[in-house]
Amino acid sequence: MSEPRPPAAEPTPHVVVPAGTTAGAAIRDAGLPGKGPDAVGVVRDVDGRLRDLAWTPAADAQVEPVAANSDDGRAVIRHSAAHVLAQAVQQQFPEAKLGIGPPVRDGFYYDFDVARPFTPEDLAALEKRMKQIVKSSQRFSRRVLDSVDAARTELKDEPFKLELVDLKSDVDTDEVMEVGGGELTVYDNLDPRSGEQVWGDLCRGPHVPTTKHIPAFKLMRVAAAYWRGSEQNPQLQRIYGTAWESQEAQDAYLERLAEAERRDHRKLGAELDLFSFPEELGSGLPVFHPKGGIVRREMEKYSRQRHEESGYEFVNTPHISKAGLFHTSGHLPYYAETMFPPLSFEGEDYYLKAMNCPMHHLIFRSRGRSYRELPLRLFEFGAVYRYEKSGVVHGLTRARGFTMDDSHIYCTPEQTPAELRSLLRFVLDLLADYGLSDFYLELSTRGDGDKFIGSDEEWAEATETLRQAALDSGLELVPDPGGAAYYGPKISVQAKDAIGRSWQMSTIQVDFNHPKRFELAYTAADGSRKQPVVLHRALFGSIERFFGVLTEHYAGAFPAWLAPVQVVGIPIADEHADHLQQVAKALRARGIRVEVDTSDDRMQKKIRNHTTQKVPFLLLAGGKDVEAGAVSFRFRDGTQVNGVPVDRAVDVVADWVERRENASPTAESVRVDA
Template identity: 40%
Template sequence: MSEQHITITLPDQSKREYPKGTTGYQIAESISSGLARAALSITVNGDIIDLDHVINEDATIAINTWDTEDGKYTFWHSSAHILAEAIQELYPEAKFGIGPPIESGFYYDIDFGDKSITQDDLAQIEKKFIELARNKNTFDRREITQQEALEFYKDKGNEYKVDLIEGLEDGSITFYTQGSFTDLCRGPHIPNTGIVKAIKLTSLAGAYWRGDNNSKQLTRIYGISFPKQKMLEEHLAMVEEAKKRDHRKLGKELGIYMIDKMIGSGLPVWLPKGTRLRRTLEQFLRDEQFERGYQEVITPHIGSLELYKTSGHYPYYKDSQYDPIEVDDEEYMLKPMNCPHHHRIYSNEMRSYRDLPLRLAEFGTVYRYEQSGELSGLSRVRGFTQDDAHIYCTHDQLKQEIKHTIDLTNYVFDTFGMPVDIRLSFRDENDEKYGGEMEYWERAQSEIQEVADEMGLDYTIAPGEASFYGPKIDFIIRDAIGRKWQLGTVQVDYVMPERFDLTYVGSDNDKHRPVIIHRAPFGSMERFTSILIEHFAGNFPLWLSPEQIRVLPISDDQNEYAQKCVEAFKEKGVRITLDDRSEQIGGKIRDAETDKVPYMLIVGAKEQEAGTVSVRRHRKGDIGTFTFSDFLSDTLKEIEQKRLPED
C-alpha cells in the first residue's frame, strides 16, 4: 500500500483503500449516494466525529445514520445547540451551562436570571427552534486557545462556561458555531440544521450546576427531535402508550412489588403475586439450564474485600459499591458481582480437560449503589438478582459454547415474543484499556463472528464496545411498542483466569488456562420483570400470570361445585382462585378483568348440572361453554406450550 493511502475497515470487516485526508462524507459517498445523503457523522476507532473531519491513518469506521445509536447521538447533540440558539434569540440574557444528548433526546441547563420559564413557554421556544433549523446553517468547528475561550465567555458574563474551560487543557478546546450561536463543544454535529424537521420540548426540571446543592439551580429543558414530523407523532403516541404500561403504576395495581422507605430506597419487596411471577421466570430458566448441562450454585451476599481486589472490581468500581464492612479485623463487602465467587468455586478442586465445559449458574443477589435520583421502580434499584452463569471451557470448546449461549438467549426472548437485535462488541485500536493477550482477542472475535455467520444471525459490529477482559455479544430486545432494551450479554473473558490463576490439566498432562464465558439472558430479575410488565401491559401469558384462573360462582349454591373445579386445577399445579363473595356476577367479572386474570370460569346452576364451565377470556369476553375435562386439558396444553396472548 502507498504511503499516501490508508486502509479503512468497515462494520462488516471488509477493507477499502482511500487517499490520506479522505473525509467521512467522501467514504460514505464512495459506498452509495443514498448513504451519503443519510449520513450524520462517522465513528472512527470508537470516537464519533464530524463527517467533514479528515482521516489520515488506518482506521475502523462506521457511517452513522439516524438508524444507528451514534447517529441519534449526533442528531440530538446538534438539536441541543439549536435549542440554545432559540433560547438566545428569545432570552438574550440567558447563560448556558451544558447541553448533552441523552438516551432519548437531549437537554440544556440554562440560567435565565430573574426570568421564570414555565411549561407554557415551551411552545414558543419550539416554534423558534424550527424557524432556525430551516435556515440549514452548518455547524462550523474551530480550534481555540484556552485564553481566547476564557475571554469569549468572560465578555458574556457566563461563569458556567468559564468554569468548564478552566478545567480543560490548552490545545484541546473547540468551538462550534451555527447561525448566530457559538458554543464550547468538542462535537460532533450533523452537516446542517435543516436535517432536524421536528421538535418536542418534553419537560422542565431544576438542576444544580455540577450537581452541587450549594451552587445555583439552573433550569433544565428536556427535548427530543426527529428528521421527520411523522416520527415525532409516532414517538408521542408511543409515549402515551408507555404511560399506560408504566411498571411502577401496574406493579402497584397488580400487587407485584412494593418499595418501602423503612426498608430502604431502591430495595424492592416482592409481594405474593410478584413472587409467583418471579419464581415462574426462575423455574423456566432453571429447567432450560438443567437440560443444557448447567449446575446451579448458591453464594453468599457478602464477600471478603480481598476477593474483589483480586477480581479488579475494587477499587475500580468503588463509586458504585457500598463501603467495606469491618468484621473481626477483616473487611467484607456487599456482593457487587457473582463472578468472583464462581471463580473460587472453580478453584475448589483440580480440574481436568474432561471436566470442561463446566457451566455454573446462580440466581445471585448483588448490591450496587445508585444515587437516589436515579432510582426507578424495579428498573433502577440498589439490590437485584442476576441470572448469572459462568462457563469454563477450553479454547477448542469456545465456539460451540458461544453457540449454546446464543441459542439459549434467543430461545428465552422468543418465548416472550421479543424480537432481538444482535451487536458484536469488539475492541478498537486502543490497546491500553484491554487486558489479555492480543492473539486470544483476535481468535475470540473471529470465532464470535464465525458463530454469528454460521447461525445466520443478523448483527452489527461495534468497535470499542468490548469489555476490558474480552469481546462480547449484546442482545437488544424490542418490546411490544417498539422500545429497545439491552438485556442479555455473552462475554468472553481472558482476564479473570489470569487474575484468579485458573487452570485445568490438559490431555498433555500440562496446566492450561480455561476461557470464561459470562452470560445472563434476563440480566437482572428486577429490570427484566419491569420490562415484561410493560411489554405485556400487565396482560401476562397464561403460563406466566401470577393468577391464571379465577372461578366465579353465580350464587352461593354453586360454591361447592366451584371448589371442586379449583381443587382439580390445583392438583395439576395451576394457579387458580375462587371468588365466593356474595356479590353480583357482573362485579366479580369486573374485578377479575381489573386484576388481568387470563381466564374466568363462570359456574351457575346450568354448568353445575351439566359438569361444564362458561369461560371468559381477559380482554376478549365470553369464549363459550366447555366440558370441565376439555377445558382442563386445553389449559394445561396452553401452559405447557407457553403460548403468547392473542391480540
C-alpha cells in the first residue's frame, strides 16, 4: 500500500545559465518564482543531475527548473530538512554522532547514535529548535574536500561518516554515492550575516538555497535502526519527519494520515468485533469472530459463484507436504527464507505449504490430459503459511497464515494470449463488483542474478505475452524491473481505495518453467505430447488481505450485501417490539440478516450504538407505525424516511441487497415509493 501524492507542478521551459553565472541568477532573470509552492529551488542539467541554485557552470548550460511541488523538488526540501534536524540534534545533544539522513517517500529521516532513546518531549524540543534554525535563514553552501585524507581529518569525531569515507576510498556503493557522488563534498550551514559556518555534514546534495526555503515540516516519530541495515552493526535512533512545499500541502498530507488511521482495519476489526490476533496463537495469525466470519463467507460465496460461471473447477489440497515437492517446484531453495522451518518425522522433512501451485500441478498430472480439456482452470481457497519477519507483519494485509483465492490455468501456447486477456478482464470485473474501480497495472520482469530460472528466450516470450495483454486492457502500465517471481514475469493489478491509496491486489503470472519441472503434458490434436503453459492467478491476493483492504476502503461501513448485520429493528417502546419481530421474520424469509434490539437502552442510545456499528438499515417503529403497519428507515448518514409500509420496506431492503449495491443507502438513494 502507498499514499496518494498531491498533483505535481506543470513542466516549466528550459533556461540557459550563462557561463560564470549562478543558476539562481538565471532563474530570477527568467522571471520564475522564488517563493510559494511552485518556487524553483534547484535545477536539472542536461545530464539529469540536480544542481543547487549556487551552481556556476564553466560554459553556457541549459537547465530545467525544478519546482518545489514536484517530486524532485519535495525530495530536496526533505533532504534539507534532514540537515536542519541533524543540526538541531547536535545542538541539543552535543555528544550525538551522525548516521545518514536521506529523503524518503513523503518525508525524511536521520539516524543518530545517542546515549538514550529520544522521547516525545525531545521531539517537541527538537522541532522548536528546527523552527528557529529555519527562521534564521541559514545558507546551504557546497564545499568540495580536497582528498580522502582531508575528509578523515574533518570528520575525525564522526565514526559513521568516517566509515562511509573509507568505503568510498575502496569501492563505490549506493550508500557512499549518497554522500558524495564522484567527489567528497560537505554542505555547510552558514550564518546569513557573518557567513561563518554554523554546522556541516558530509553530503552530495543538492539543497535548497536557505533554510527559509523549507516552508513546512513536522517530526513524526522515533524508531530503532541498525547502522547500514545490518543487525551486526550498532543500533541507532532514527527520527522520521515530513516536509512539504507549503503548509497547506503538509496539512492535507497529515489529514490523509489521520483518515488512514481512522480507517485502520486493525482498529476497526476490534471496534466492530470482526477479528483479532490472539497472542497465544503467535504473530500474524488472525482469528475471525462471528461477524467477521459472515463478511468473509459472503466475500467467498460471491467469488465462488463468479468462478463457477466462468468455467473454473474447484479443488482442495493439504496444508503440508514432503520437502521434495518444493524442491521440484524450485521453491526450495529460491523461496526458502519465507517458508516456515520443516517438521521432521518418519524420516522425512515436511513443510507447511507457502503456495498452492505445486499441488495443483500434481492434480493436472494425475491422469492423461487431452487438448480438448484445455484451458483447464483449477481454483482453490487454499490456506498457506509464510514466515514474514516480525517488522513486516501488519494485521490482515501482511499475515503469516492466510487463504489464497488461487487459480492455475493450464492452456496451450496458442490459447495463452486470449486466456490472459479474458483472465485480466475477469479479475478487473470481479474487483469492481466489490467496489474497487480505479486500477493501473504493474509489469514485473526478470532482473539480474541467479534467482530466476529458465531461458532468456522463454522469459522474453512470456514477458511480451503479458505486456500485450496488459496493453490491450487500456489501463496504465508501470514497469517493475526485477520484480518477477523466480519462475516467470507477472502483472499486478494495483487498485486505489476511497482515499486514493494504492494496494496491490491480483497477480497474474506466465510460467513455462513449472510445466517442465513437473513434466506436465497433454495430448495434442495430432497425437503428440506437448507441454502446457501455466498461468498463476491470485485474484484477491488473499482473503485476509482483501478483507483488510475492503475494511479500510469502506471505513468499516461495508456494503449492505457484505455487512454482518444488514438490518436492526429498534422499537420506540417495549410494546412495539412484537411488530418489529414480524418485520424481521419477513426479512429473514428473503435471506436478510436482521436483529431486533430489545435491550433496556433508550431509543436514541440504540440508534447511536448501531450507527457506530455501521449497520446499513435501521428500522424504527412507534405507535403510529404499528397502527399503520409501517416502519421508519434510519440510515448511517442520519437521514430518515418515515411511515413506509412493511411489505414495501422488506422489498426495498431485499432488492438493495440482491443488487449488491456498494454505496451506503441514504434517504436520497433508497426509493421507498413503489
